[in-house]
Structures are given as structure tokens and as C-alpha cells.
Amino acid sequence: MTTKAKILSFLLILVGSLNLTEIYAQNAKLGQSYEPIISHELSLNIPFLLSLSAMEKDSRKLGSQEEANQLYSVTQDAVKNQGEQDGKIATNNTLYKDQLALLQYFMSHTQLKENRDRIKGLGEQLERSAATYAELSKNPSLASQAQFYSKLGKFIRTDGTDGISDLIPLKDKLKDNKDMITSIDLLVGYSLAMSPATAVQGLQTINKISNEVSIYGRIAIKLSEALSEYGLDADGAPLSTVKPTAEGKLIYTVQLARGMPIGLQHLVMNSAAFIWTKANQSATARVPSFLKEGFPGIAPVDFLRERDALIELQAQNYKLASGLYKKIAEAYPKGDAQLAAIDARIWELDLLVYQKSQNLGELEASFTILRTKYANQGKKGFWGALGDSYRKVLDQSLDTALNPKATKPQQTMAIQFTSKYLKTESERPIAYGLKSKIALLYRSMKMYNEAVETYLDIAKDQPLKNYLFAIEAQSQLANWPAQPDFADKSKEKLPERTKLLSIYETVSTIKNGDDWTMLAHIGLLQRSLGNVKGAEALWVKGLRTNPNNKFAMEAGGLLLNEFFEAKRWDDVVDMSHLFASKKVNPTVKGAVLNYKPLLADALFKGGTEALAKNNFQKAVKYLEEFSIVFPSEPRFASAGHSLAFAYKGLNKLVPALNVCKNITEKFPKYPLRAKLILQASDWAAADRNTWEYAFYFYQKYLADYKNETNVPQIRVMAAELYFKRKLYGWASRLYTDQSMSAKVPKDLQLKGAVRAMEIEDQFGEAKTAYSSAQRIIELSGPTDPARYHAFAFMGRYVANSKDLKAMNDIEPKLLAISKNSKEVLESIGYIRYRRAEILGKVIVNNENNLQLRDPEGTVKKYYGRFEDERKNYLNVCQVGITSYCAPAMLKLTTIAKQALDAIEKIQIAETLGPNRVNSFKVFKQLQVSKVQQSKKDYGDQALRLAKQGTTTPSWKEEITKSLEYEEGMAH
Numbered sequence: 001m002t003t004k005a006k007i008l009s010f011l012l013i014l015v016g017s018l019n020l021t022e023i024y025a026q027n028a029k030l031g032q033s034y035e036p037i038i039s040h041e042l043s044l045n046i047p048f049l050l051s052l053s054a055m056e057k058d059s060r061k062l063g064s065q066e067e068a069n070q071l072y073s074v075t076q077d078a079v080k081n082q083g084e085q086d087g088k089i090a091t092n093n094t095l096y097k098d099q100l101a102l103l104q105y106f107m108s109h110t111q112l113k114e115n116r117d118r119i120k121g122l123g124e125q126l127e128r129s130a131a132t133y134a135e136l137s138k139n140p141s142l143a144s145q146a147q148f149y150s151k152l153g154k155f156i157r158t159d160g161t162d163g164i165s166d167l168i169p170l171k172d173k174l175k176d177n178k179d180m181i182t183s184i185d186l187l188v189g190y191s192l193a194m195s196p197a198t199a200v201q202g203l204q205t206i207n208k209i210s211n212e213v214s215i216y217g218r219i220a221i222k223l224s225e226a227l228s229e230y231g232l233d234a235d236g237a238p239l240s241t242v243k244p245t246a247e248g249k250l251i252y253t254v255q256l257a258r259g260m261p262i263g264l265q266h267l268v269m270n271s272a273a274f275i276w277t278k279a280n281q282s283a284t285a286r287v288p289s290f291l292k293e294g295f296p297g298i299a300p301v302d303f304l305r306e307r308d309a310l311i312e313l314q315a316q317n318y319k320l321a322s323g324l325y326k327k328i329a330e331a332y333p334k335g336d337a338q339l340a341a342i343d344a345r346i347w348e349l350d351l352l353v354y355q356k357s358q359n360l361g362e363l364e365a366s367f368t369i370l371r372t373k374y375a376n377q378g379k380k381g382f383w384g385a386l387g388d389s390y391r392k393v394l395d396q397s398l399d400t401a402l403n404p405k406a407t408k409p410q411q412t413m414a415i416q417f418t419s420k421y422l423k424t425e426s427e428r429p430i431a432y433g434l435k436s437k438i439a440l441l442y443r444s445m446k447m448y449n450e451a452v453e454t455y456l457d458i459a460k461d462q463p464l465k466n467y468l469f470a471i472e473a474q475s476q477l478a479n480w481p482a483q484p485d486f487a488d489k490s491k492e493k494l495p496e497r498t499k500l501l502s503i504y505e506t507v508s509t510i511k512n513g514d515d516w517t518m519l520a521h522i523g524l525l526q527r528s529l530g531n532v533k534g535a536e537a538l539w540v541k542g543l544r545t546n547p548n549n550k551f552a553m554e555a556g557g558l559l560l561n562e563f564f565e566a567k568r569w570d571d572v573v574d575m576s577h578l579f580a581s582k583k584v585n586p587t588v589k590g591a592v593l594n595y596k597p598l599l600a601d602a603l604f605k606g607g608t609e610a611l612a613k614n615n616f617q618k619a620v621k622y623l624e625e626f627s628i629v630f631p632s633e634p635r636f637a638s639a640g641h642s643l644a645f646a647y648k649g650l651n652k653l654v655p656a657l658n659v660c661k662n663i664t665e666k667f668p669k670y671p672l673r674a675k676l677i678l679q680a681s682d683w684a685a686a687d688r689n690t691w692e693y694a695f696y697f698y699q700k701y702l703a704d705y706k707n708e709t710n711v712p713q714i715r716v717m718a719a720e721l722y723f724k725r726k727l728y729g730w731a732s733r734l735y736t737d738q739s740m741s742a743k744v745p746k747d748l749q750l751k752g753a754v755r756a757m758e759i760e761d762q763f764g765e766a767k768t769a770y771s772s773a774q775r776i777i778e779l780s781g782p783t784d785p786a787r788y789h790a791f792a793f794m795g796r797y798v799a800n801s802k803d804l805k806a807m808n809d810i811e812p813k814l815l816a817i818s819k820n821s822k823e824v825l826e827s828i829g830y831i832r833y834r835r836a837e838i839l840g841k842v843i844v845n846n847e848n849n850l851q852l853r854d855p856e857g858t859v860k861k862y863y864g865r866f867e868d869e870r871k872n873y874l875n876v877c878q879v880g881i882t883s884y885c886a887p888a889m890l891k892l893t894t895i896a897k898q899a900l901d902a903i904e905k906i907q908i909a910e911t912l913g914p915n916r917v918n919s920f921k922v923f924k925q926l927q928v929s930k931v932q933q934s935k936k937d938y939g940d941q942a943l944r945l946a947k948q949g950t951t952t953p954s955w956k957e958e959i960t961k962s963l964e965y966e967e968g969m970a971h
Helices: 003-017 021-032 044-056 066-081 088-108 111-136 140-157 179-192 198-206 215-229 244-258 262-279 300-315 316-328 337-357 360-373 381-400 409-424 428-444 448-459 463-478 496-510 514-526 532-545 550-565 568-580 596-612 614-630 636-649 653-666 675-686 689-702 711-724 727-742 746-763 766-779 786-800 804-820 822-837 854-877 883-905 914-947 955-969
Strands: none
Touching: 021 111, 044 088, 044 140, 044 179, 044 262, 044 550, 066 088, 088 111, 088 140, 088 568, 111 140, 140 179, 179 198, 179 215, 198 215, 198 746, 215 244, 215 262, 262 300, 300 316, 316 337, 337 381, 360 381, 360 409, 381 409, 381 428, 409 428, 428 448, 448 463, 448 496, 463 496, 463 786, 496 514, 496 532, 496 804, 514 532, 514 550, 532 550, 532 568, 550 568, 550 596, 550 822, 568 596, 596 614, 596 636, 614 636, 636 675, 653 675, 653 689, 675 689, 675 711, 689 711, 711 727, 746 766, 746 786, 766 786, 786 804, 786 822, 804 822, 822 854, 822 883, 854 883, 854 914, 883 914, 883 955, 914 955
């Protein structure tokens, strides 16, 4: 039978046992033999140690199992593909070095089965790959080393029975490699020592080099010596008697192993255990302490421990046997199948110990340790069987305690250990029998509080009879009435009432929580214990599901009054909604309570309080309901005012404005109406989409609150909004009203007049703007900039109207203030330019040269015309540089050109004689030159002023194009 099968068979017997205690006692009486649990085959691992010693210098050291596994996978792939690359020396070099590293790691970590299973195969691969490399290598030294490792691979492959003889011829080739020579001598010495015929020679050989080999070699030597002194061969067969020094050799080896890594401990202890057991074949021979102390989790050591444990078990030394198994179990990880079998054996032995000692404390300690270890296993397997077994022990203990003749210590012990176990048992059906008995024991000992607590617990499994016992007892302890009393406010017996509350709550749950007798008791108990909130939550929930009960209505009336007195508006609203939806009326001491006035107060106050805390969603909810449900309530307008703010807080601007409009129209006597209108105006003005609302509210305020001190500011705000909306007429009218209102401060009147003039000047009627300008002059002081602004506009106005008289009348007034205002100066320039345009006439020569009697006089006439025409345009620039100066200069170039054309056309007949003709031409040229020079000067001045930016962009463009083009043509 395999180890795994043995373990499963043992566990199945254990789980199926109905009374483990009795079965184990019977087994002990019958002298039943127990099968070992730990399955381990001892072997002599000296060849592994010799191999590790031989390869230590040259093998690469791997750092972890993961690294070794990865390298193993790579080498196996390489071995599979080796046929394609046999002729590549580099491949075989890398491969055999990797195999060497793997063998070094696996042989020094033989505690893992997967490592042990790989060793022979790797030995065979090393034998082949190292031999291939030796054949291909052109370096004799490297080839010899490879041959050495090839033979070592053969040694490993054959479990140390072959390959050594092939190493002897290599000694000459490796004479310069001291380490390999020493390794060959060690391997040869070992081979000789394993045969009786050559044992002496072999031991002498290895002793000569013992100081030159590694720790692996030294241990191998000591184990070889111990094997020899115990009189055994390599297979463990006896050859001779045991020498007195044999055990000393083995002890020395074991002591060396204690400081080694776990893998090497496994190798050494496996060999040591093999030697000792082969030398001690007696079934009753106990293992010496040096072989079984320490080395936790080392399989061969655990194997020896169990050997002793089985001997103690057969001798019925159960406690000693249990101790040895516990020592073994310490090193096993949780979840290991073998550990479960070991722990089952430990429990079996501890039960046998209890049968003798009746010491329940010791058994409970063992149970607790084992139960904790297997806590995640559940009902199946060892965990479940362990619980069954221990419960039978406890059940017997309780039966003893319930006997009338039981002593107090027996009763106390039964309660103590049963209670402790029950705290750990989560399966209620399993625990029920023990709990029932312990409850009976409490009652027999008059421990009523404990009895109640236990009945409460087991009532969860069998409710009716157990709760009946619990409620009856606890009600007497708590001094609590059978019928709910809503007027009772007593707070006595608090601990007892706390327990009673717990019982009632449990019963209520069983009855689906809709029994108002239970709910009333629970709520009143909670209140008496200070848990008013708990009572509220319970009763409110009950009222929602089942309000048609006299206790329900009493609870509702009590809650509603308390909520209102505490200003808990949310709760008042919710409770009122509940009564309305269920069509019931709360009561107080049987009398109906009218809840609607309370609801109105809660909606109004709750909504305004929510608004103050910026809880706009809640404010809207409450104030909307107030407005719908109580339209005739005196606080309706105030509620609407607050509702508008709540809407605004939620960015619902249009609903906010509609509410404001509704209150504005329907509640003219609302004390905060003016404030409401202004607030609505501000909101509406901030969003282009609601400007129409703003116009409405502004006009409403201006119409209904004419005498308010802020009317001027409101009028300006409205006018500017109209202006933004491009409703310039409305804006102008409001500013005109501002300027004409006697209730408006003079400075604001003046500003209104200025704004009205500017709007009309730019977008409206110039005549209307002129009226505003006159109003500005009426309101302004002599040096007021607004006065200059108004005069400047009036100058432009008369200039545009082409009224020469008006122009002549206003010009002196403008001149008087021109030094104080650039705008006024511009206005004068414009008047003079317009006057020059009005008075100017085109210079055209309509003369017939044949009829001229006085040619020089005709030239003078047209030159005089030039002089007359240019006076008005020259007058434009005399007031100063304005934007009209450059255009006037441009106009003068045109007049000069007209004059030049007129004078150039005047001719004299050549028949009048040379002197006469020459005299005329000289005179004419003199006049022409003066006009040309004037034209040039005017053009230069116009171009210079335009480029300096003294005129408008349009005039600058015209002047530049005209004069620069003309200049280019001249060139």
C-alpha cells in the first residue's frame, strides 16, 4: 500500500468512527500494532557527497530553485536539439557546464523529490556532453577536465557503482590539476573502502587526503569510516562486528551537519540514519538522541522519531509517543496530507492519555491546538472528526454534572470546558445538544441570568419553547408590564431591560417585524434605555408597513409631537406624508391629532433653513410643496421669495424669475417686494437669455418705487441693459428722464444728459441729441468737461445742418473754450471746413482769348479768384491742427489746380509783336509759378499731416493715394 493510500485509509476510519475514545481504548487493550505514517526510504548518499566534492571548484553556483528550474528547462531543450549541434564545441562546453551547475544544486537540495528525480538523468547527460566536448576540444588540458566530468557523470548515473576505474588513467593528464587529482583519489579510496577485500586500503587512501578535500569530501570520509566501523557494506549488509568507535564517527558527522543548509542535512542524516538502522535491526532498539534531536522537517530524522514513537505506543507509553509525534508535526506546513495523518495519530494518543488521567484540561489544550490548525478545513476530514470526538467527551462530562450526586467541581469543570468549546463552534445544529444540557445545568444551579442567555441562544434553533422560558424569566427580572404603556417613563432595572429588549427583538424578527405588540414593547424598552433614535426608526418602519393598529397610531402621535418640539422638520414632513398616504390619523392617549398645521410649519421652516445652508435641492422640494398645498397661507409670498433663491441656487433661473414675477404681480403689499424685484433684476440682467425679464423688473421697480433713493442707479442699470440689447431708444429715454428728474442729484442728471446725447448722436436722432446737449449746458459749470463735450457736439450739429448763421453764431463760443478741449478744437475745424465747402466755387475759365482786350487783367482776375477761394480753407488750419487741417490742404491743391488750369488757358495773339507777347508770357508765368508753389506747399503740408496721424484713417488714405500718385506722375 502506498503512503498516500495509507493516510487516506487512516483518515476515513477516523472520520467514520462514532466513538473514537472507546475504539482507541479497545485497540490499546488488544495490543493493536500501528502502521508508520512517515514514508521514507533511507539510503546511503555518500556518492552524492563525493560528487559534490569533485565538482565544487568548477561548478557554477545557482542561487535559487527557480533559477535551477529555468536552467534545467534550457538544458533539456539543448539536449533535445543536440543532434544538430554535436559538432559545435561551444555548445557542448556550455551544456556540460550548465549540467554540472544543475547537478551541484540538485544534489545539495535532495530534500525535494523533483530534484532527486532529475539527478540520474543529468548524470547521463553530463557523461555524454562532457565526452563530446573532450573529443572536439583542441586544448589537451580542457579536454582532460571534460573527460573527468564525463566519468563523474557516469559515476552519478550508476549510483556510484561505475566510472571510477575510468578516472585512474586520467591522473597523468591532470597532474597539474591538484583538485581533480585529489577528487580521483577520494573516489578511488571510497570505491576500495566499499569492498571487504579492499576496505583497509580504501580507508587508508581517503585518510591520506582528508585534509585536502572540501567539507563534502570530509563528511563522505567520516560516513565511509562509520559505515566500515559499524561493519556494513555499501548496501547495509553486515560484514563484521560493530567497533566501539563507530557511534563516535557517526556523532561527529551529525554534528557537522547541524550547521549545514537543509539540503545537505538531508543528505548527511539520510546516510547516518541508514547506517544506524542497518546496524540496529532490533524492533525495540530506541534511536539515540543525537540522531533525533534538532533537524526540524528533515525526513530521515522524522522517520527515526516515528520509529521510537511506535515503540512507545506498543508499550502504552501514550504521552511519550504523543510528544514524539508532536515534535515531528512542528516542521510540517499546514495543508500537508502527511501532517493530517500525524495529527490524527496525536489526537488518538491524547484520547488514550485522557482515559487514564481524566484530565480534561490537557485534552482541551490538545484539541484547541489541533482545531486551530485545521480551522479552514470545514466539516470534512480531520477537523470534523476531531470535533465529533471532543463533543462526546464533553457530553459525558455534562451528564456526570447533571447527576444529583455530582460535586460542585464536577459541575464547574463541565460548564467551563463546554462553554469554552461552544465559543468556537459555529455549527449551531452540532452545538445544540451541548447548549441544551448546559442550560439545564444552569437552572439546576439557580443561575437564572446565565439560563436566560443560553435559552436566548438555543431559541434561534428551536424558538417557541425556548423564547417562552426566556421572556417569562426576564420580564420578572426587568419589572416590565405585559401591555405597552406609552405614558410610562421609568428608567429602572436597565441591565435587565436590556436583556428583555434583546428577547423581544428576536421574537419580532421571527414574526416578520409587523406585530405591533412586539414593536410597541421594543420601542418603549429602547426609549427607557435611552435609545430614542432606535425606537423612532423601529416605529417609523412599522408605520410604513402596518399603520392600522391602535399601538401604531399612539406611537405615531408620540413621534410627531416630539419631532415638532425638537424642530426636526424633515421627520415632521415624512411622518405627515406617511399619515396622508395611508389615510390614517395619529392619536395621543386615544384622541385624534390634527397634523396639517404641523406640516405647514415644517415645510416653511425646513425649506428656509435648508436655503440658509445652501441645500437648494431640499429647499426647492419643501417650498414647492408648501406653495402647492397651502396657497392661502399668510407666508405664501415669503415662501415664494425663498423658493426663488433656491431655484437660483440650482441654476434654474427661469423658474426663479417666474416665481418672482408671480409674487410681484399678486402680492403688491409684500414687505420685501422691492427687494425681490431688484434681486430678480440682477439675476435676469446677468444672462442674455433672460434680459426680457430684467426689463420687466426694472420697469416695474421704476414705476412702483419712484421715490426710492436708488431709482437713479436702477434707471442707469436698466438703460445700460437696453443699450446692450441695442434698444437705443429705450436707453436714451431713460437717460433723458434721469437728466430731467428733479429728484435726481445734479451730477447724475448731468451724466444722464451726456449719455443720452451720446446714444442719440451715435444711434438715434441728432436733433434729440442736440436737446440733450442743451440740457448739459444748463446743468454744467463753465469748466466742466461735459460742457465742452456738449458744445463740441453742437458745433458738429450746426456744421452738418449747413446753417451758416448758426455756424457763425456758435464759432465764437467755441473759440472761447477751445484751449480747454481738443474735442471743441476739432468741432471748430469741422465748422470751418464745412463753411469752406459751402462757400467754395469751382474756378473755371470760360473766356474767349480772341476777345480779350486785357490779357494781363484776365490773368489777375483768375489769380484773384484763387486768392478768394483759398481763404476759407486756409482758415481751417489757423485755429490749430485738427483732423480737418490735412483735408483742407488737400482741397487747396484742388483749388490751385483749378486756378492753374484757368490761367494756363489764357493766351495772347502772336501777331501783336514779339515784345508784347514776351511781356505777357513773363507776367503769366509769374502768376503760374506762385500758384504752382502754393499747390506744392499745400500738397506737402497735407501729406505731412496725414502721415503724422492728425486726420482720420479714411482721409489719410485719400490724401496719401492722391498726392503720392500725383507726385509719381510728375516724376
